[in-house]
Amino acid sequence: MNDLALALTRLCRHNRDGSRATQANRLRGLKALANDLHRLGYKLPRADSLKPKHVTALVTDWQGRGLSPATLKNRLGWVRWWAEKVNKASVVPRANADLGIDPRGAAAVNRAWQLSNDTQLADPHMQTSLELMAAFGLRLEEALKLRPHDADDGHVLRLQGSWTKGGRPRDVPIRTEHQRAVLAKAQTLVGRNSLIPTERSYIQHRKAFEYQSLKAGLANLHGLRHAYAQTRYVELTGWICPRQGGPLPKGMTSNQQRLDRHARLVIAAELGHGRVSITATYLG
Template sequence: MNDLAHALGQLCRRNRDGSHATQANRLRGLQAMAGDLYQLGYRVPKAASLKPKHVTALVDHWQGQGLSQATLKNRLGWIRWWAEKVNKSSVVPRDNASLGIAPREKTVTNRAWQPEADEPLPDPRMQTSIDLMAAFGLRLEEALKLRPVQADRGHVLHLQGSWTKGGREREIPIRTDQQRALLTRAKELVGKQSMIPAERTYIQHRKAFEHQALKHGITNVHGLRHAYAQTRYADLTGWACPKQGGPQLKELTKPQRELDRQARLIVSQELGHSRIAITKIYLG
Protein backbone atom coordinates (compact mmCIF):
# COMPACT_ATOMS: atom_id res chain seq x y z
CA MET A 1 0.00 0.00 0.00
CA ASN A 2 1.47 3.37 -0.99
CA ASP A 3 1.46 6.51 1.17
CA LEU A 4 -1.63 8.01 -0.47
CA ALA A 5 -3.65 4.80 -0.12
CA HIS A 6 -2.75 4.68 3.58
CA ALA A 7 -3.68 8.37 4.03
CA LEU A 8 -7.02 7.90 2.26
CA GLY A 9 -7.76 4.90 4.46
CA GLN A 10 -7.21 7.04 7.53
CA LEU A 11 -9.38 9.80 6.04
CA CYS A 12 -12.24 7.34 5.53
CA ARG A 13 -11.94 5.99 9.07
CA ARG A 14 -12.13 9.53 10.49
CA ASN A 15 -15.15 10.46 8.37
CA ARG A 16 -17.79 7.72 8.46
CA ASP A 17 -20.44 9.34 6.25
CA GLY A 18 -23.23 7.11 4.90
CA SER A 19 -24.11 3.46 5.38
CA HIS A 20 -21.57 0.72 6.01
CA ALA A 21 -21.85 -0.33 2.35
CA THR A 22 -21.30 3.25 1.17
CA GLN A 23 -18.26 3.61 3.43
CA ALA A 24 -16.78 0.32 2.22
CA ASN A 25 -17.30 1.18 -1.46
CA ARG A 26 -15.81 4.62 -0.97
CA LEU A 27 -12.74 3.22 0.79
CA ARG A 28 -12.13 0.64 -1.95
CA GLY A 29 -12.67 3.26 -4.64
CA LEU A 30 -10.32 5.84 -3.15
CA GLN A 31 -7.56 3.34 -2.49
CA ALA A 32 -7.88 2.11 -6.09
CA MET A 33 -7.46 5.74 -7.20
CA ALA A 34 -4.27 5.95 -5.16
CA GLY A 35 -3.00 2.92 -7.05
CA ASP A 36 -3.99 4.44 -10.41
CA LEU A 37 -2.15 7.68 -9.63
CA TYR A 38 0.95 5.74 -8.60
CA GLN A 39 0.90 3.75 -11.84
CA LEU A 40 0.46 6.99 -13.80
CA GLY A 41 3.65 8.34 -12.27
CA TYR A 42 2.26 10.62 -9.55
CA ARG A 43 3.72 10.34 -6.07
CA VAL A 44 1.09 12.00 -3.87
CA PRO A 45 2.41 11.96 -0.29
CA LYS A 46 -0.81 12.76 1.56
CA ALA A 47 -4.53 13.23 1.02
CA ALA A 48 -4.24 17.03 1.24
CA SER A 49 -1.85 17.03 -1.74
CA LEU A 50 -4.72 16.56 -4.22
CA LYS A 51 -4.39 18.89 -7.24
CA PRO A 52 -6.42 19.54 -10.43
CA LYS A 53 -3.83 17.66 -12.52
CA HIS A 54 -4.48 14.52 -10.46
CA VAL A 55 -8.22 14.75 -11.14
CA THR A 56 -7.66 15.26 -14.87
CA ALA A 57 -5.17 12.40 -15.06
CA LEU A 58 -7.57 10.01 -13.34
CA VAL A 59 -10.53 10.94 -15.55
CA ASP A 60 -8.43 10.60 -18.73
CA HIS A 61 -7.17 7.23 -17.51
CA TRP A 62 -10.67 5.95 -16.76
CA GLN A 63 -12.09 7.19 -20.04
CA GLY A 64 -9.28 5.40 -21.83
CA GLN A 65 -10.47 2.20 -20.12
CA GLY A 66 -13.94 2.67 -21.58
CA LEU A 67 -15.76 3.00 -18.24
CA SER A 68 -19.44 3.97 -18.41
CA GLN A 69 -20.65 7.48 -17.68
CA ALA A 70 -22.37 6.21 -14.52
CA THR A 71 -19.12 4.71 -13.21
CA LEU A 72 -17.21 7.90 -13.98
CA LYS A 73 -19.80 9.97 -12.10
CA ASN A 74 -19.61 7.66 -9.08
CA ARG A 75 -15.83 7.94 -8.98
CA LEU A 76 -15.97 11.72 -9.30
CA GLY A 77 -18.37 11.69 -6.35
CA TRP A 78 -15.70 9.93 -4.29
CA ILE A 79 -13.06 12.44 -5.42
CA ARG A 80 -15.35 15.34 -4.43
CA TRP A 81 -15.86 13.74 -1.02
CA TRP A 82 -12.06 13.41 -0.67
CA ALA A 83 -11.51 17.02 -1.75
CA GLU A 84 -14.16 18.30 0.67
CA LYS A 85 -12.64 16.47 3.63
CA VAL A 86 -9.20 18.04 3.03
CA ASN A 87 -10.67 21.52 2.36
CA LYS A 88 -9.75 21.48 -1.33
CA SER A 89 -13.16 21.33 -2.99
CA SER A 90 -12.06 23.84 -5.61
CA VAL A 91 -9.64 21.39 -7.27
CA VAL A 92 -12.59 19.39 -8.68
CA PRO A 93 -14.76 21.19 -11.27
CA ARG A 94 -18.38 21.46 -10.21
CA ASP A 95 -19.52 20.69 -13.75
CA ASN A 96 -18.79 17.16 -14.96
CA ALA A 97 -19.01 18.36 -18.57
CA SER A 98 -15.74 20.28 -18.16
CA LEU A 99 -14.08 16.90 -17.65
CA GLY A 100 -15.77 15.40 -20.71
CA ILE A 101 -18.54 13.73 -18.69
CA ALA A 102 -21.97 14.97 -19.73
CA PRO A 103 -25.24 14.69 -17.75
CA ARG A 104 -26.70 12.38 -20.39
CA GLU A 105 -24.82 10.06 -22.69
CA LYS A 106 -26.46 11.49 -25.82
CA THR A 107 -24.85 14.86 -25.14
CA VAL A 108 -21.33 13.67 -24.30
CA THR A 109 -18.77 16.33 -25.15
CA ASN A 110 -16.49 15.59 -28.07
CA ARG A 111 -13.03 15.86 -26.52
CA ALA A 112 -11.15 15.55 -29.82
CA TRP A 113 -8.69 18.30 -30.74
CA GLN A 114 -5.65 18.86 -32.93
CA PRO A 115 -2.42 20.68 -31.91
CA GLU A 116 -2.02 24.24 -33.17
CA ALA A 117 0.88 24.41 -35.62
CA ASP A 118 1.55 28.07 -34.85
CA GLU A 119 1.71 27.61 -31.05
CA PRO A 120 4.24 24.82 -30.37
CA LEU A 121 5.63 24.00 -26.96
CA PRO A 122 9.10 25.48 -26.38
CA ASP A 123 10.67 22.04 -25.89
CA PRO A 124 10.91 20.37 -29.33
CA ARG A 125 10.87 16.86 -27.82
CA MET A 126 7.65 17.60 -25.99
CA GLN A 127 6.04 19.17 -29.04
CA THR A 128 7.07 16.22 -31.18
CA SER A 129 5.52 13.86 -28.62
CA ILE A 130 2.25 15.80 -28.92
CA ASP A 131 2.44 15.54 -32.70
CA LEU A 132 3.08 11.79 -32.43
CA MET A 133 0.00 11.38 -30.24
CA ALA A 134 -2.09 13.21 -32.82
CA ALA A 135 -0.63 11.40 -35.84
CA PHE A 136 -0.71 7.84 -34.47
CA GLY A 137 -3.25 7.89 -31.62
CA LEU A 138 -0.57 7.18 -29.00
CA ARG A 139 -1.04 7.41 -25.27
CA LEU A 140 1.16 9.98 -23.53
CA GLU A 141 3.42 7.28 -22.05
CA GLU A 142 3.88 5.74 -25.49
CA ALA A 143 4.67 9.07 -27.12
CA LEU A 144 7.33 9.81 -24.50
CA LYS A 145 8.95 6.36 -24.44
CA LEU A 146 8.88 5.89 -28.22
CA ARG A 147 12.19 5.25 -29.98
CA PRO A 148 11.38 6.41 -33.54
CA VAL A 149 14.28 4.59 -35.22
CA GLN A 150 13.35 1.32 -33.52
CA ALA A 151 9.60 1.71 -34.01
CA ASP A 152 9.66 2.58 -37.70
CA ARG A 153 9.19 -0.68 -39.62
CA GLY A 154 8.49 0.94 -43.00
CA HIS A 155 4.74 0.49 -43.42
CA VAL A 156 3.92 0.29 -39.71
CA LEU A 157 4.91 1.89 -36.42
CA HIS A 158 5.73 -0.98 -34.07
CA LEU A 159 5.24 -0.30 -30.35
CA GLN A 160 7.12 -2.65 -28.05
CA GLY A 161 5.52 -3.88 -24.86
CA SER A 162 7.69 -1.84 -22.46
CA TRP A 163 6.22 1.36 -23.94
CA THR A 164 2.55 0.37 -23.84
CA LYS A 165 -0.24 -0.11 -21.35
CA GLY A 166 -0.43 -3.71 -20.18
CA GLY A 167 2.76 -4.57 -22.04
CA ARG A 168 0.84 -5.35 -25.24
CA GLU A 169 2.80 -4.81 -28.43
CA ARG A 170 0.91 -3.38 -31.38
CA GLU A 171 1.36 -1.95 -34.84
CA ILE A 172 -0.13 1.21 -36.31
CA PRO A 173 -0.07 1.71 -40.08
CA ILE A 174 2.01 4.55 -41.53
CA ARG A 175 -0.44 5.77 -44.16
CA THR A 176 0.32 9.39 -44.98
CA ASP A 177 3.18 11.63 -46.07
CA GLN A 178 2.56 13.72 -42.95
CA GLN A 179 3.14 10.71 -40.68
CA ARG A 180 6.32 9.82 -42.57
CA ALA A 181 7.62 13.41 -42.35
CA LEU A 182 6.90 13.48 -38.61
CA LEU A 183 8.85 10.28 -38.02
CA THR A 184 11.76 11.69 -40.02
CA ARG A 185 11.70 14.83 -37.86
CA ALA A 186 11.56 12.73 -34.67
CA LYS A 187 14.55 10.64 -35.77
CA GLU A 188 16.58 13.73 -36.58
CA LEU A 189 15.71 15.14 -33.17
CA VAL A 190 16.58 12.14 -30.94
CA GLY A 191 18.65 9.80 -33.12
CA LYS A 192 18.46 6.23 -31.84
CA GLN A 193 17.22 7.33 -28.42
CA SER A 194 13.70 7.71 -27.04
CA MET A 195 11.79 10.99 -26.83
CA ILE A 196 12.95 11.26 -23.19
CA PRO A 197 16.19 13.26 -22.72
CA ALA A 198 19.11 11.16 -21.48
CA GLU A 199 19.41 13.17 -18.28
CA ARG A 200 15.81 12.46 -17.19
CA THR A 201 13.87 9.41 -16.08
CA TYR A 202 10.45 8.75 -17.58
CA ILE A 203 8.72 10.07 -14.45
CA GLN A 204 10.82 13.25 -14.42
CA HIS A 205 10.16 13.92 -18.08
CA ARG A 206 6.45 13.21 -17.80
CA LYS A 207 6.11 15.67 -14.95
CA ALA A 208 8.12 18.27 -16.89
CA PHE A 209 5.88 17.67 -19.91
CA GLU A 210 2.69 18.07 -17.88
CA HIS A 211 4.01 21.29 -16.34
CA GLN A 212 4.91 22.79 -19.70
CA ALA A 213 1.68 21.63 -21.33
CA LEU A 214 -0.40 23.11 -18.51
CA LYS A 215 1.41 26.47 -18.88
CA HIS A 216 0.29 26.46 -22.52
CA GLY A 217 -3.31 25.61 -21.65
CA ILE A 218 -3.12 21.93 -22.65
CA THR A 219 -5.06 19.84 -20.13
CA ASN A 220 -6.55 17.18 -22.37
CA VAL A 221 -3.79 15.29 -24.18
CA HIS A 222 -6.07 12.24 -24.34
CA GLY A 223 -8.21 14.25 -26.73
CA LEU A 224 -5.52 13.74 -29.37
CA ARG A 225 -6.37 10.02 -29.35
CA HIS A 226 -10.03 10.92 -29.76
CA ALA A 227 -9.16 13.00 -32.83
CA TYR A 228 -7.05 10.17 -34.31
CA ALA A 229 -9.89 7.66 -33.78
CA GLN A 230 -12.43 9.94 -35.43
CA THR A 231 -10.22 10.71 -38.43
CA ARG A 232 -9.36 7.04 -38.87
CA TYR A 233 -13.02 6.03 -38.68
CA ALA A 234 -13.94 8.53 -41.39
CA ASP A 235 -11.10 7.25 -43.59
CA LEU A 236 -12.29 3.66 -43.19
CA THR A 237 -16.02 4.24 -43.65
CA GLY A 238 -16.34 7.37 -45.78
CA TRP A 239 -18.57 9.16 -43.27
CA ALA A 240 -18.15 11.00 -39.97
CA CYS A 241 -18.66 9.22 -36.66
CA PRO A 242 -21.65 10.09 -34.42
CA LYS A 243 -19.43 12.23 -32.15
CA GLN A 244 -18.81 14.47 -35.19
CA GLY A 245 -22.45 14.59 -36.21
CA GLY A 246 -22.38 11.48 -38.41
CA PRO A 247 -25.22 8.93 -38.66
CA GLN A 248 -26.30 6.81 -35.71
CA LEU A 249 -26.17 3.03 -36.01
CA LYS A 250 -29.93 2.76 -36.58
CA GLU A 251 -29.61 5.06 -39.60
CA LEU A 252 -27.11 2.81 -41.38
CA THR A 253 -27.96 0.16 -43.94
CA LYS A 254 -26.96 -3.45 -43.29
CA PRO A 255 -23.76 -3.17 -45.41
CA GLN A 256 -22.92 0.12 -43.72
CA ARG A 257 -23.36 -1.46 -40.28
CA GLU A 258 -20.87 -4.17 -41.19
CA LEU A 259 -18.42 -1.52 -42.42
CA ASP A 260 -18.99 0.42 -39.20
CA ARG A 261 -18.19 -2.70 -37.16
CA GLN A 262 -15.03 -3.43 -39.12
CA ALA A 263 -13.87 0.19 -38.82
CA ARG A 264 -14.46 0.20 -35.05
CA LEU A 265 -12.50 -3.03 -34.70
CA ILE A 266 -9.54 -1.54 -36.57
CA VAL A 267 -9.68 1.70 -34.57
CA SER A 268 -9.84 -0.26 -31.31
CA GLN A 269 -6.79 -2.32 -32.25
CA GLU A 270 -4.76 0.70 -33.38
CA LEU A 271 -5.52 2.49 -30.10
CA GLY A 272 -4.32 -0.55 -28.15
CA HIS A 273 -7.67 -1.75 -26.82
CA SER A 274 -8.95 -5.31 -26.83
CA ARG A 275 -12.68 -4.54 -26.96
CA ILE A 276 -14.63 -2.98 -29.81
CA ALA A 277 -17.05 -1.47 -27.25
CA ILE A 278 -14.35 0.99 -26.18
CA THR A 279 -14.80 2.90 -29.45
CA LYS A 280 -18.09 4.27 -28.17
CA ILE A 281 -16.07 6.60 -25.95
CA TYR A 282 -14.13 7.96 -28.92
CA LEU A 283 -16.68 7.77 -31.73
CA GLY A 284 -20.13 7.77 -30.11
Protein backbone atom coordinates in the same frame (compact mmCIF):
# COMPACT_ATOMS: atom_id res chain seq x y z
CA MET B 1 -0.41 0.68 7.30
CA ASN B 2 -3.34 -1.68 8.03
CA ASP B 3 -3.36 -5.45 7.42
CA LEU B 4 -5.19 -5.19 4.09
CA ALA B 5 -2.83 -2.53 2.75
CA LEU B 6 0.12 -4.77 3.61
CA ALA B 7 -1.54 -7.76 1.94
CA LEU B 8 -2.30 -5.79 -1.22
CA THR B 9 1.28 -4.48 -1.32
CA ARG B 10 2.54 -8.08 -1.26
CA LEU B 11 0.00 -9.02 -3.94
CA CYS B 12 1.28 -6.27 -6.22
CA ARG B 13 4.90 -7.26 -5.69
CA HIS B 14 4.14 -10.84 -6.71
CA ASN B 15 2.06 -9.85 -9.76
CA ARG B 16 3.97 -7.31 -11.85
CA ASP B 17 1.49 -6.86 -14.70
CA GLY B 18 2.04 -3.89 -17.01
CA SER B 19 4.64 -1.16 -17.17
CA ARG B 20 6.39 0.22 -14.09
CA ALA B 21 4.15 3.30 -14.17
CA THR B 22 1.05 1.08 -14.32
CA GLN B 23 2.32 -1.02 -11.41
CA ALA B 24 3.08 2.07 -9.32
CA ASN B 25 -0.35 3.59 -9.99
CA ARG B 26 -2.06 0.31 -9.17
CA LEU B 27 -0.18 -0.05 -5.88
CA ARG B 28 -1.03 3.51 -4.82
CA GLY B 29 -4.66 2.97 -5.80
CA LEU B 30 -5.04 -0.32 -3.93
CA LYS B 31 -3.45 1.08 -0.77
CA ALA B 32 -5.93 3.96 -0.96
CA LEU B 33 -8.79 1.44 -1.34
CA ALA B 34 -7.57 -0.42 1.74
CA ASN B 35 -7.61 2.83 3.71
CA ASP B 36 -11.11 3.62 2.42
CA LEU B 37 -12.40 0.21 3.59
CA HIS B 38 -10.71 0.64 6.97
CA ARG B 39 -12.30 4.07 7.34
CA LEU B 40 -15.70 2.55 6.51
CA GLY B 41 -15.27 -0.02 9.28
CA TYR B 42 -14.20 -3.03 7.20
CA LYS B 43 -10.96 -4.40 8.66
CA LEU B 44 -10.10 -7.12 6.16
CA PRO B 45 -7.27 -9.36 7.45
CA ARG B 46 -6.24 -10.75 4.05
CA ALA B 47 -6.48 -9.87 0.35
CA ASP B 48 -8.77 -12.88 -0.27
CA SER B 49 -11.27 -11.58 2.31
CA LEU B 50 -12.90 -9.41 -0.39
CA LYS B 51 -16.70 -9.81 -0.65
CA PRO B 52 -19.46 -8.17 -2.71
CA LYS B 53 -20.50 -6.01 0.25
CA HIS B 54 -17.04 -4.45 0.31
CA VAL B 55 -17.25 -3.51 -3.38
CA THR B 56 -20.71 -2.03 -2.87
CA ALA B 57 -19.53 -0.07 0.17
CA LEU B 58 -16.61 1.40 -1.76
CA VAL B 59 -18.74 2.47 -4.73
CA THR B 60 -21.39 3.99 -2.45
CA ASP B 61 -18.72 5.93 -0.59
CA TRP B 62 -17.09 7.20 -3.81
CA GLN B 63 -20.41 8.29 -5.25
CA GLY B 64 -21.26 10.06 -2.02
CA ARG B 65 -18.01 12.00 -2.33
CA GLY B 66 -18.98 13.18 -5.81
CA LEU B 67 -16.29 11.35 -7.79
CA SER B 68 -16.79 11.31 -11.56
CA PRO B 69 -17.83 8.15 -13.47
CA ALA B 70 -14.38 8.10 -15.11
CA THR B 71 -12.65 8.07 -11.71
CA LEU B 72 -15.02 5.38 -10.45
CA LYS B 73 -14.23 3.24 -13.46
CA ASN B 74 -10.49 3.56 -12.88
CA ARG B 75 -10.83 2.58 -9.25
CA LEU B 76 -13.04 -0.38 -10.11
CA GLY B 77 -10.35 -1.49 -12.53
CA TRP B 78 -7.99 -1.83 -9.57
CA VAL B 79 -10.64 -3.74 -7.60
CA ARG B 80 -11.18 -6.13 -10.54
CA TRP B 81 -7.44 -6.74 -10.79
CA TRP B 82 -7.32 -7.47 -7.06
CA ALA B 83 -10.33 -9.82 -7.26
CA GLU B 84 -8.86 -11.75 -10.20
CA LYS B 85 -5.52 -12.26 -8.45
CA VAL B 86 -7.21 -13.87 -5.42
CA ASN B 87 -9.54 -15.99 -7.61
CA LYS B 88 -12.66 -14.04 -6.66
CA ALA B 89 -13.44 -12.29 -9.96
CA SER B 90 -17.18 -12.94 -9.49
CA VAL B 91 -17.18 -10.58 -6.49
CA VAL B 92 -17.20 -7.58 -8.86
CA PRO B 93 -20.06 -7.26 -11.40
CA ARG B 94 -18.85 -7.40 -15.01
CA ALA B 95 -20.79 -4.26 -15.97
CA ASN B 96 -20.24 -0.95 -14.20
CA ALA B 97 -23.91 -0.13 -14.79
CA ASP B 98 -24.79 -2.92 -12.34
CA LEU B 99 -23.15 -0.78 -9.66
CA GLY B 100 -25.01 2.36 -10.71
CA ILE B 101 -22.13 3.88 -12.66
CA ASP B 102 -22.86 5.63 -15.95
CA PRO B 103 -20.67 4.53 -18.88
CA ARG B 104 -17.93 6.98 -19.82
CA GLY B 105 -19.09 6.89 -23.43
CA ALA B 106 -22.34 8.59 -22.52
CA ALA B 107 -20.81 12.06 -22.61
CA ALA B 108 -22.06 14.08 -25.58
CA VAL B 109 -19.18 16.56 -25.78
CA ASN B 110 -16.69 16.05 -28.59
CA ARG B 111 -13.24 16.38 -26.98
CA ALA B 112 -11.30 16.05 -30.25
CA TRP B 113 -8.98 18.79 -31.42
CA GLN B 114 -6.33 19.03 -34.11
CA LEU B 115 -2.77 20.18 -33.56
CA SER B 116 -2.21 23.43 -35.45
CA ASN B 117 1.01 24.84 -36.89
CA ASP B 118 0.80 27.62 -34.28
CA THR B 119 1.13 25.17 -31.39
CA GLN B 120 4.79 25.12 -30.46
CA LEU B 121 6.50 23.96 -27.27
CA ALA B 122 9.97 25.41 -26.69
CA ASP B 123 11.60 22.05 -25.95
CA PRO B 124 12.11 20.15 -29.26
CA HIS B 125 11.69 16.76 -27.55
CA MET B 126 8.33 17.85 -26.14
CA GLN B 127 7.19 19.36 -29.42
CA THR B 128 8.06 16.21 -31.33
CA SER B 129 6.26 14.03 -28.77
CA LEU B 130 3.21 16.24 -29.15
CA GLU B 131 3.31 15.79 -32.93
CA LEU B 132 3.68 12.02 -32.54
CA MET B 133 0.61 11.95 -30.27
CA ALA B 134 -1.43 13.73 -32.92
CA ALA B 135 -0.11 11.75 -35.89
CA PHE B 136 -0.41 8.27 -34.39
CA GLY B 137 -3.02 8.59 -31.62
CA LEU B 138 -0.44 7.84 -28.92
CA ARG B 139 -0.86 8.25 -25.20
CA LEU B 140 1.50 10.72 -23.52
CA GLU B 141 3.56 7.94 -21.90
CA GLU B 142 3.96 6.23 -25.28
CA ALA B 143 5.01 9.43 -27.05
CA LEU B 144 7.71 10.03 -24.44
CA LYS B 145 9.07 6.49 -24.17
CA LEU B 146 8.93 5.79 -27.91
CA ARG B 147 12.25 5.01 -29.58
CA PRO B 148 11.36 6.07 -33.13
CA HIS B 149 14.22 4.24 -34.84
CA ASP B 150 13.26 0.92 -33.22
CA ALA B 151 9.53 1.48 -33.74
CA ASP B 152 9.75 2.24 -37.46
CA ASP B 153 8.96 -1.02 -39.27
CA GLY B 154 8.26 0.49 -42.66
CA HIS B 155 4.48 0.34 -42.97
CA VAL B 156 3.70 0.30 -39.24
CA LEU B 157 4.82 1.99 -36.05
CA ARG B 158 5.60 -0.97 -33.78
CA LEU B 159 5.05 -0.09 -30.12
CA GLN B 160 6.83 -2.23 -27.54
CA GLY B 161 5.02 -3.36 -24.42
CA SER B 162 7.43 -1.47 -22.15
CA TRP B 163 6.18 1.79 -23.69
CA THR B 164 2.43 1.12 -23.52
CA LYS B 165 -0.38 1.08 -20.98
CA GLY B 166 -0.86 -2.40 -19.57
CA GLY B 167 2.30 -3.65 -21.29
CA ARG B 168 0.38 -4.54 -24.48
CA PRO B 169 2.46 -4.16 -27.66
CA ARG B 170 0.64 -2.98 -30.77
CA ASP B 171 1.12 -1.76 -34.32
CA VAL B 172 -0.19 1.55 -35.67
CA PRO B 173 -0.22 1.87 -39.48
CA ILE B 174 1.93 4.51 -41.17
CA ARG B 175 -0.63 5.70 -43.72
CA THR B 176 0.29 9.26 -44.65
CA GLU B 177 3.23 11.37 -45.72
CA HIS B 178 2.64 13.56 -42.67
CA GLN B 179 3.10 10.59 -40.35
CA ARG B 180 6.28 9.63 -42.17
CA ALA B 181 7.60 13.20 -41.88
CA VAL B 182 6.89 13.37 -38.12
CA LEU B 183 8.59 10.01 -37.58
CA ALA B 184 11.62 11.09 -39.63
CA LYS B 185 11.84 14.28 -37.57
CA ALA B 186 11.83 12.25 -34.37
CA GLN B 187 14.53 9.90 -35.66
CA THR B 188 16.74 12.82 -36.63
CA LEU B 189 16.27 14.43 -33.22
CA VAL B 190 16.98 11.45 -30.96
CA GLY B 191 18.67 8.80 -33.11
CA ARG B 192 18.27 5.44 -31.36
CA ASN B 193 17.19 7.00 -28.05
CA SER B 194 13.68 7.71 -26.77
CA LEU B 195 12.00 11.12 -26.73
CA ILE B 196 13.14 11.51 -23.10
CA PRO B 197 16.35 13.58 -22.91
CA THR B 198 19.24 11.52 -21.57
CA GLU B 199 19.74 13.82 -18.58
CA ARG B 200 16.17 13.28 -17.32
CA SER B 201 14.20 10.37 -15.92
CA TYR B 202 10.77 9.53 -17.33
CA ILE B 203 9.01 11.05 -14.32
CA GLN B 204 11.08 14.24 -14.46
CA HIS B 205 10.44 14.71 -18.17
CA ARG B 206 6.75 13.90 -17.93
CA LYS B 207 6.23 16.48 -15.18
CA ALA B 208 8.13 19.08 -17.21
CA PHE B 209 6.10 18.19 -20.30
CA GLU B 210 2.78 18.54 -18.45
CA TYR B 211 3.87 21.89 -17.03
CA GLN B 212 4.89 23.24 -20.43
CA SER B 213 1.72 21.95 -22.04
CA LEU B 214 -0.52 23.63 -19.49
CA LYS B 215 1.51 26.82 -19.82
CA ALA B 216 0.82 26.70 -23.58
CA GLY B 217 -2.91 26.24 -22.94
CA LEU B 218 -2.99 22.53 -23.85
CA ALA B 219 -5.11 21.09 -21.05
CA ASN B 220 -6.73 18.25 -23.00
CA LEU B 221 -3.90 16.27 -24.60
CA HIS B 222 -6.13 13.18 -24.74
CA GLY B 223 -8.23 15.09 -27.27
CA LEU B 224 -5.52 14.35 -29.86
CA ARG B 225 -6.38 10.64 -29.56
CA HIS B 226 -10.04 11.51 -30.04
CA ALA B 227 -9.16 13.38 -33.23
CA TYR B 228 -7.05 10.46 -34.48
CA ALA B 229 -9.92 8.03 -33.86
CA GLN B 230 -12.43 10.24 -35.65
CA THR B 231 -10.14 10.71 -38.65
CA ARG B 232 -9.61 6.96 -38.92
CA TYR B 233 -13.36 6.38 -38.70
CA VAL B 234 -13.95 8.54 -41.77
CA GLU B 235 -11.16 6.75 -43.64
CA LEU B 236 -12.57 3.31 -42.81
CA THR B 237 -16.28 4.01 -43.33
CA GLY B 238 -16.58 7.00 -45.65
CA TRP B 239 -18.73 9.06 -43.26
CA ILE B 240 -18.25 11.02 -40.03
CA CYS B 241 -18.82 9.36 -36.67
CA PRO B 242 -21.84 9.99 -34.41
CA ARG B 243 -19.75 12.20 -32.11
CA GLN B 244 -19.29 14.59 -35.07
CA GLY B 245 -22.95 14.43 -36.05
CA GLY B 246 -22.84 11.33 -38.22
CA PRO B 247 -25.47 8.55 -38.29
CA LEU B 248 -26.08 6.31 -35.30
CA PRO B 249 -25.61 2.55 -35.83
CA LYS B 250 -29.30 1.89 -35.26
CA GLY B 251 -30.16 4.09 -38.25
CA MET B 252 -27.63 2.45 -40.60
CA THR B 253 -28.17 -0.19 -43.24
CA SER B 254 -26.83 -3.68 -42.49
CA ASN B 255 -23.81 -3.02 -44.71
CA GLN B 256 -23.11 0.29 -42.95
CA GLN B 257 -23.39 -1.45 -39.58
CA ARG B 258 -20.78 -3.99 -40.68
CA LEU B 259 -18.45 -1.17 -41.77
CA ASP B 260 -19.09 0.67 -38.48
CA ARG B 261 -18.27 -2.46 -36.46
CA HIS B 262 -15.12 -3.14 -38.50
CA ALA B 263 -13.94 0.48 -38.10
CA ARG B 264 -14.44 0.36 -34.33
CA LEU B 265 -12.49 -2.89 -34.05
CA VAL B 266 -9.59 -1.43 -36.04
CA ILE B 267 -9.58 1.84 -34.10
CA ALA B 268 -9.75 0.10 -30.71
CA ALA B 269 -6.70 -1.99 -31.68
CA GLU B 270 -4.74 1.01 -32.98
CA LEU B 271 -5.44 2.96 -29.79
CA GLY B 272 -4.40 0.02 -27.60
CA HIS B 273 -7.79 -0.84 -26.10
CA GLY B 274 -8.88 -4.40 -25.43
CA ARG B 275 -12.61 -3.66 -25.70
CA VAL B 276 -14.34 -2.29 -28.77
CA SER B 277 -17.00 -0.67 -26.55
CA ILE B 278 -14.48 1.97 -25.44
CA THR B 279 -14.65 3.49 -28.92
CA ALA B 280 -18.00 5.02 -27.91
CA THR B 281 -15.95 7.48 -25.84
CA TYR B 282 -14.15 8.68 -28.97
CA LEU B 283 -16.77 8.14 -31.69
CA GLY B 284 -20.15 8.24 -29.97
